[in-house]
Amino acid sequence: xxxxxxxxxxxxxxxxxxxxxxxxxxxxxxxxxxxxxxxxxxxxxxxxxxxxxxxxxxxxxxxxxxxxxxxxxxxxxxxxxxxxxxxxxxxxxxxxxxxxxxxxxxxxxxxxxxxxxxxxxxxxxxxxxxxxxxxxxxxxxxxxxxxxxxxxxxxxxxxxxxxxxxxxxxxxxxxxxxxxxxxxxxxxxxxxxxxxxxxxxxxxxxxxxxxxxxxxxxxxxxxxxxxxxxxxxxxxxxxxxxxxxxxxxxxxxxxxxxxxxxxxxxxxxxxxxxxxxxxxxxxxxxxxxxxxxxxxx
Amino acid sequence: xxxxxxxxxxxxxxxxxxxxxxxxxxxxxxxxxxxxxxxxxxxxxxxxxxxxxxxxxxxxxxxxxxxxxxxxxxxxxxxxxxxxxxxxxxxxxxxxxxxxxxxxxxxxxxxxxxxxxxxxxxxxxxxxxxxxxxxxxxxxxxxxxxxxxxxxxxxxxxxxxxxxxxxxxxxxxxxxxxxxxxxxxxxxxxxxxxxxxxxxxxxxxxxxxxxxxxxxxxxxxxxxxxxxxxxxxxxxxxxxxxxxxxxxxxxxxxxxxxxxxxxxxxxxxxxxxx
Numbered sequence: 315x316x317x318x319x320x321x322x323x324x325x326x327x328x329x330x331x332x333x334x335x336x337x338x339x340x341x342x343x344x345x346x347x348x349x350x351x352x353x354x355x356x357x358x359x360x361x362x363x364x365x366x367x368x369x370x371x372x373x374x375x376x377x378x379x380x381x382x383x384x385x386x387x388x389x390x391x392x393x394x395x396x397x398x399x400x401x402x403x404x405x406x407x408x409x410x411x412x413x414x415x416x417x418x419x420x421x422x423x424x425x426x427x428x429x430x431x432x433x434x435x436x437x438x439x440x441x442x443x444x445x446x447x448x449x450x451x452x453x454x455x456x457x458x459x460x461x462x463x464x465x466x467x468x469x470x471x472x473x474x475x476x477x478x479x480x481x482x483x484x485x486x487x488x489x490x491x492x493x494x495x496x497x498x499x500x501x502x503x504x505x506x507x508x509x510x511x512x513x514x515x516x517x518x519x520x521x522x523x524x525x526x527x528x529x530x531x532x533x534x535x536x537x538x539x540x541x542x543x544x545x546x547x548x549x550x551x552x553x554x555x556x557x558x559x560x561x562x563x564x565x566x567x568x569x570x571x572x573x574x575x576x577x578x579x580x581x582x583x584x585x586x587x588x589x590x591x592x593x594x595x596x597x598x599x600x601x602x603x604x605x606x607x608x609x610x611x
Numbered sequence: 612x613x614x615x616x617x618x619x620x621x622x623x624x625x626x627x628x629x630x631x632x633x634x635x636x637x638x639x640x641x642x643x644x645x646x647x648x649x650x651x652x653x654x655x656x657x658x659x660x661x662x663x664x665x666x667x668x669x670x671x672x673x674x675x676x677x678x679x680x681x682x683x684x685x686x687x688x689x690x691x692x693x694x695x696x697x698x699x700x701x702x703x704x705x706x707x708x709x710x711x712x713x714x715x716x717x718x719x720x721x722x723x724x725x726x727x728x729x730x731x732x733x734x735x736x737x738x739x740x741x742x743x744x745x746x747x748x749x750x751x752x753x754x755x756x757x758x759x760x761x762x763x764x765x766x767x768x769x770x771x772x773x774x775x776x777x778x779x780x781x782x783x784x785x786x787x788x789x790x791x792x793x794x795x796x797x798x799x800x801x802x803x804x805x806x807x808x809x810x811x812x813x814x815x816x817x818x819x820x821x822x823x824x825x826x827x828x829x830x831x832x833x834x835x836x837x838x839x840x841x842x843x844x845x846x847x848x849x850x851x852x853x854x855x856x857x858x859x860x861x862x863x864x865x866x867x868x869x870x871x872x873x874x875x876x877x878x879x880x881x882x883x884x885x
Contacts, residue, residue: 465715465719466716468712472713473847476847477847480828480849480851561851565851567851567852568846568852568854568857569850569851570846571846572846572847573843573845574720575724576724576725576836576840576841577840577841578839578840578841579861582841582857583854586857587854
């Protein structure tokens with residue numbers, strides 16, 4: 315269990331965890347070796363373009379980023395997307411786990427400026443009308459940033475729920491319910507992928523048994539066929555097609571896919587291959603962040 | 612009969628081992644598709660599609676509306692899928708359930724992605740008046756594969772829609788509708804949906820019935836237009852698929868598109884001009 319300790323004024327939030335002896339609030343990055351500390355002010359600076367101090371670093375998903383080019387990546391928030399092929403990059407991503415006290419598991423996932431907060435309650439009591447005799451009932455609630463949830467949210471909830479159902483071992487908890495609640499904090503492109511990542515991290519934090527992890531990756535194809543991974547809101551609007559995939563961690567199989575726009579079969583295979591390569595980075599990030607969290611040092 | 616009720620999955624597995632299904636179909640075979648166009652007189656365009664036992668009726672009404680402020684020269688197409696208690700025991704009356712909302716969103720995405728009609732064609736007077744097409748898809752009998760039936764019904768109904776000519780009177784600034792002169796919509800592409808169900812993480816079957824959908828570990832719907840371009844790859848979770856399996860689905864979707872197009876052309880050729 316972890317609880318939040320608010321200190322007013324400076325906006326600092328310190329999470330004191332009873333489970334492990336590591337430091338308070340951290341962001342796990344695949345590049346920086348040590349656990350780094352972050353405040354709200356620091357996060358704003360990193361988002362605005364960052365300084366070169368390793369302290370401000372949050373996860374960066376550049377595909378061919380070596381340690382030397384990190385400062386460059388941080389200074390201009392992403393590398394230029396290369397020509398078709400493996401030259402595309404993901405935005406900075408960061409994850410915070412166990413930040414809410416009431417849900418059994420919670421996680422906040424950031425991809426560039428897109429941020430989603432997820433909370434998982436479960437396995438818990440289920441309504442008789444919804445109970446399934448041999449497995450757990452999974453429910454997903456997605457709340458948009460503004461306004462009431464509409465038909466589009468319902469459609470997304472169905473996508474996320476079916477993805478979670480494919481990986482969660484519901485048979486171990488029959489006649490219970492597992493509820494995933496997602497709140498969109500900010501939307502700057504690739505929202506569905508960010509929701510999937512946040513849901514996965516929250517399920518891990520809650521200790522729900524899963525057969526594999528999953529991650530969401532978005533690809534955008536613009537009018538001349540250039541592939542862009544993890545597009546921003548502006549790139550999504552200008553793109554000819556936007557494809558979102560959910561891939562599992564064991565064999566990188568396609569768990570979920572939803573697309574917008576027109577594209578050819580060959581382009582689909584290309585995007586899928588690029589998404590599979592990008593997913594290795596996300597899974598590595600998951601692994602490192604969890605390793606850091608549960609390590610004794 | 613009782614084995615089927617007690618162990619439905621085992622029952623199905625025995626058939627799948629022989630590469631066929633209980634209703635006698637092969638794994639890649641669709642059910643008999645029937646189309647009837649223009650049967651609803653009060654609607655501007657209508658169609659009835661039967662995919663085996665799954666029956667979906669589509670009625671399109673055209674009304675006037677103000678164009679959206681951010682796109683003053685575009686009209687609207689508003690789809691709505693209604694899954695009433697009539698079609699299946701799973702649905703209750705009241706606000707639309709999750710499946711109906713997901714289906715409505717899917718149809719809205721197909722219309723948007725495939726650019727089936729140019730929204731600019733629906734504009735009468737830029738910034739002031741445009742056509743709003745309300746597409747109501749009502750399921751009369753739900754026996755699986757609702758998405759394919761709805762897409763087909765929508766396409767057939769849109770091809771059947773006849774809009775009267777509208778002129779804006781300069782002096783009174785009112786719209787004058789000439790019911791005697793009607794014209795068909797310009798349908799630019801023909802998106803056709805093909806749905807698959809995944810069994811036991813490996814086997815793919817086409818056009819699942821309701822029982823098969825319930826037993827399946829995942830579903831996949833591919834919407835393709837005539838040039839082989841994909842408008843929508845809808846895979847709402849479920850078991851994982853490799854790239855190679857997706858490729859097989861694409862080729863089946865291409866064949867299905869040809870079958871549907873042939874059927875549609877026959878239907879529209881046989882229609883007597885009004």
